[in-house]
Amino acid sequence: MSDKKNNVFLEEYENKFLYKKSKTNLNIEFNRIAFIFFIFLVISIIYSIQLLHLGSSKILNEVKPLIIKKNYRADIIDRNGNYLVKTVSSIDIGINPIEVIDKKKLLINLQLIFPYKDYIDISNKLNKGKYFYLEKKISADNYEKIMSLGDKSIKSEEKLTRIYPQKNLFSHIIGQIDDDNKGISGLEKSFDEKLKQLKKPLQLTLDTDIQFLIRKELLRFQNIFEAKGSAAILMNVNNGEILSMVSLPDFNLNKRETIKDVNYINRITKGTYELGSVFKTFTIASGINEGLIEPDTEFLDSKKSIRCGKKHSIEEYDDKMPSDLTVEQILIKSGNIGSVRIVRKIGIEKHKSFLKTIGILDKIDFDIGEVGKPQSIDWYEGCKLETIAFGHGITTTILQLTKGYAVIANGGYDIKPTIIKRHSDEQDKKVKVLKNDVSKKMNSMLRKVVSEGTAKLVNVKGYQVGGKTGTAEQVNNSIYSNIKINTLASIFPTDKPKYALVIMLESTKNNKEYVYEYRDGSGFKLKGSPRNTAGWTSVEAAGKIIDKIGPILATKYEEN
Amino acid sequence: MKKAVFATIFTLILATSLVKNSTKGIEDKIFMVYENIRPLKSELGDVLLEYNYLSSPDKLTQYQTQYFEKDLIKIDITKIKKLTEKQNKIEISNFIKKTNDE
Numbered sequence: 001m002s003d004k005k006n007n008v009f010l011e012e013y014e015n016k017f018l019y020k021k022s023k024t025n026l027n028i029e030f031n032r033i034a035f036i037f038f039i040f041l042v043i044s045i046i047y048s049i050q051l052l053h054l055g056s057s058k059i060l061n062e063v064k065p066l067i068i069k070k071n072y073r074a075d076i077i078d079r080n081g082n083y084l085v086k087t088v089s090s091i092d093i094g095i096n097p098i099e100v101i102d103k104k105k106l107l108i109n110l111q112l113i114f115p116y117k118d119y120i121d122i123s124n125k126l127n128k129g130k131y132f133y134l135e136k137k138i139s140a141d142n143y144e145k146i147m148s149l150g151d152k153s154i155k156s157e158e159k160l161t162r163i164y165p166q167k168n169l170f171s172h173i174i175g176q177i178d179d180d181n182k183g184i185s186g187l188e189k190s191f192d193e194k195l196k197q198l199k200k201p202l203q204l205t206l207d208t209d210i211q212f213l214i215r216k217e218l219l220r221f222q223n224i225f226e227a228k229g230s231a232a233i234l235m236n237v238n239n240g241e242i243l244s245m246v247s248l249p250d251f252n253l254n255k256r257e258t259i260k261d262v263n264y265i266n267r268i269t270k271g272t273y274e275l276g277s278v279f280k281t282f283t284i285a286s287g288i289n290e291g292l293i294e295p296d297t298e299f300l301d302s303k304k305s306i307r308c309g310k311k312h313s314i315e316e317y318d319d320k321m322p323s324d325l326t327v328e329q330i331l332i333k334s335g336n337i338g339s340v341r342i343v344r345k346i347g348i349e350k351h352k353s354f355l356k357t358i359g360i361l362d363k364i365d366f367d368i369g370e371v372g373k374p375q376s377i378d379w380y381e382g383c384k385l386e387t388i389a390f391g392h393g394i395t396t397t398i399l400q401l402t403k404g405y406a407v408i409a410n411g412g413y414d415i416k417p418t419i420i421k422r423h424s425d426e427q428d429k430k431v432k433v434l435k436n437d438v439s440k441k442m443n444s445m446l447r448k449v450v451s452e453g454t455a456k457l458v459n460v461k462g463y464q465v466g467g468k469t470g471t472a473e474q475v476n477n478s479i480y481s482n483i484k485i486n487t488l489a490s491i492f493p494t495d496k497p498k499y500a501l502v503i504m505l506e507s508t509k510n511n512k513e514y515v516y517e518y519r520d521g522s523g524f525k526l527k528g529s530p531r532n533t534a535g536w537t538s539v540e541a542a543g544k545i546i547d548k549i550g551p552i553l554a555t556k557y558e559e560n
Numbered sequence: 561m562k563k564a565v566f567a568t569i570f571t572l573i574l575a576t577s578l579v580k581n582s583t584k585g586i587e588d589k590i591f592m593v594y595e596n597i598r599p600l601k602s603e604l605g606d607v608l609l610e611y612n613y614l615s616s617p618d619k620l621t622q623y624q625t626q627y628f629e630k631d632l633i634k635i636d637i638t639k640i641k642k643l644t645e646k647q648n649k650i651e652i653s654n655f656i657k658k659t660n661d662e
Binding site: 030034036040044075081083086165166167212295427461462547548550551 | 562567609637655656
């Protein structure tokens with residue numbers, strides 16, 4: 001037994017556990033997690049791509065059609081950011097008498113807020129039982145007071161009001177809106193939808209300071225020469241931007257009057273006129289463009305009067321006109337017969353095509369709707385071509401005349417006159433429509449018209465003004481009247497033209513008291529207008545205008 | 561591996577929720593700023609309108625005649641000079657070049 005106790009039994013230990021890869025659900029779970037992880041990864045990649053796309057793409061707000069708000073209309077500013085039109089929302093207070101509970105109490109309360117109103121009239125209106133306006137464009141204080149009365153019969157209506165801080169200054173350009181926020185004239189009409197959609201103010205090319213100075217001088221000369229109306233336009237000849245556009249008489253937009261008098265038309269864009277000798281520039285430019293004449297080409301033995309067809313004869317306005325003249329002298333002395341001889345050389349088709357190219361003949365596409373249509377011309381009737389050579393029997397607008405002069409002066413590039421400011425990337429490509437040397441030759445001749453010819457009074461020192469005068473008789477019922485349309489079409493500086501300025505005075509009279517100061521350095525002064533022509537009216541006005549606006553143009557717009 | 565996958569997913573969810581939360585915070589702030597800007601813009605517009613009216617050429621001319629005895633004079637462009645700084649020296653030249661025909 002004891003032996004048994006002392007014995008140690010050794011048995012071989014056999015480990016029967018074998019490690020084996022589990023064949024349970026673990027593998028399936030891992031696949032699921034990997035799948036979810038993959039889905040997450042895909043989603044995050046899609047998000048990243050979307051974020052990258054949004055980050056790299058441009059803001060499309062301007063392209064997207066915006067929701068038109070009922071009581072919204074964008075402001076209008078000038079080229080320097082000054083307000084020309086500002087929208088202000090106002091509140092009108094009306095009373096519905098049917099909902100009045102205590103009439104006496106209401107009248108007492110109203111009397112406390114509006115002590116100066118006619119309460120007999122208000123009481124009568126309350127008795128009539130029809131809805132009426134108690135106060136239009138109420139102040140914020142009074143609005144708070146009246147609404148705190150808590151009377152159900154008091155109704156407030158939010159309205160849109162357009163404020164014009166420059167009063168008359170841009171009346172023909174901006175136009176008016178009706179009570180339903182709908183444009184009825186000017187830019188308000190032609191940009192009606194855009195003004196309701198635009199988020200930023202609509203910026204124009206006009207300069208308030210220049211517009212003011214031109215209007216002031218034009219108004220002065222309209223009074224001096226007792227003109228029925230007048231117009232002035234200043235355009236950048238290189239890009240067609242209009243810096244100033246004045247038509248008189250004008251009206252105060254803040255008064256919201258209904259204008260029916262035809263004398264209030266926009267004389268720059270709507271009125272079409274026979275403008276006379278300013279067209280001689282086009283005749284000569286057309287001849288040079290066709291290579292038929294040069295400034296020194298001579299026209300010898302011209303008669304004082306020539307027959308045109310069987311009925312008509314064309315005469316010089318001045319008996320002292322020499323019979324031998326070069327092309328340059330024809331323009332300087334404003335010769336009718338010389339112009340006729342030039343246009344006969346050019347011929348109907350070529351001259352018609354030239355006038356079409358510079359935008360004189362067809363209705364112009366402009367930013368405002370009030371645009372006149374030049375009369376259609378039967379070129380083969382009588383001596384139409386001959387009269388058109390010196391600006392008779394052809395009508396156009398002042399805007400188109402200015403464009404024509406700008407194209408001739410700017411190197412022969414087509415331009416689109418505009419009053420809407422465009423960024424440099426929105427500018428149209430320049431298209432050359434005239435031959436290379438036309439501008440250079442024409443600018444030099446136009447300068448001589450001012451320094452030696454009929455427009456000496458606009459020879460303002462330092463600006464190298466070039467231009468051409470035009471005195472025409474107004475046509476009333478197809479008959480020429482004594483009423484004068486005096487025009488000056490000018491460009492400056494002639495060595496590298498930047499601006500075209502056209503001044504037109506309609507139905508002028510001589511002024512016996514006005515003193516002219518000659519610009520030839522002699523200091524000579526002349527009292528009283530010797531003649532009722534453009535040279536003594538529009539040219540004088542243009543000279544005084546350039547005196548005033550010149551320093552601004554030369555300094556403020558030096559780089560433009 | 562399993563732990564790593566779980567950790568990654570958890571981190572992603574956490575990061576997403578944190579980013580979303582902070583984005584919402586920023587969006588709220590932007591909204592607040594926009595709402596605060598709106599009345600300021602309106603006020604600025606009104607002040608600018610007043611400024612444009614009071615400083616319009618018409619008003620300035622009116623003030624000039626009202627408060628000053630002397631009339632405004634026009635500037636002769638030929639008398640305007642141009643100052644140019646070259647190597648710490650100021651050169652004075654005519655603003656416009658005179659031409660032969662003037």
